[in-house]
Amino acid sequence: MLIANHANLSPAKFAARKSELPEHRTLMEVLQWGLKKESGARLPEVIAEVIIQDEFTHDAIVPWRDGLVLVYGTT
Numbered sequence: 001m002l003i004a005n006h007a008n009l010s011p012a013k014f015a016a017r018k019s020e021l022p023e024h025r026t027l028m029e030v031l032q033w034g035l036k037k038e039s040g041a042r043l044p045e046v047i048a049e050v051i052i053q054d055e056f057t058h059d060a061i062v063p064w065r066d067g068l069v070l071v072y073g074t075t
Contacts, residue, residue: 001025007068017068027060030072034062 001023005014024030027047034046049061062070 021070024072027072027074030060030062 001021003018003021009017022029022033024033031046046062047060048063051059051061053059056075058074060072060074062072064070
């Protein structure tokens, strides 16, 4: 799983946030992980939006902590 720092976090903060993310291989794993997170670590909805790029590619938008957003590109 490729994790990119598009939020321009400091290297230390990025490493800390990255270490909190398990290796997700499917959107089901993202949902299961998100539903287990404590209140405040994510917004009530796990996947806030799905953006359709084409018939094969979708981006799943997952609000996270401290105003960060995770974007999972799926094919």
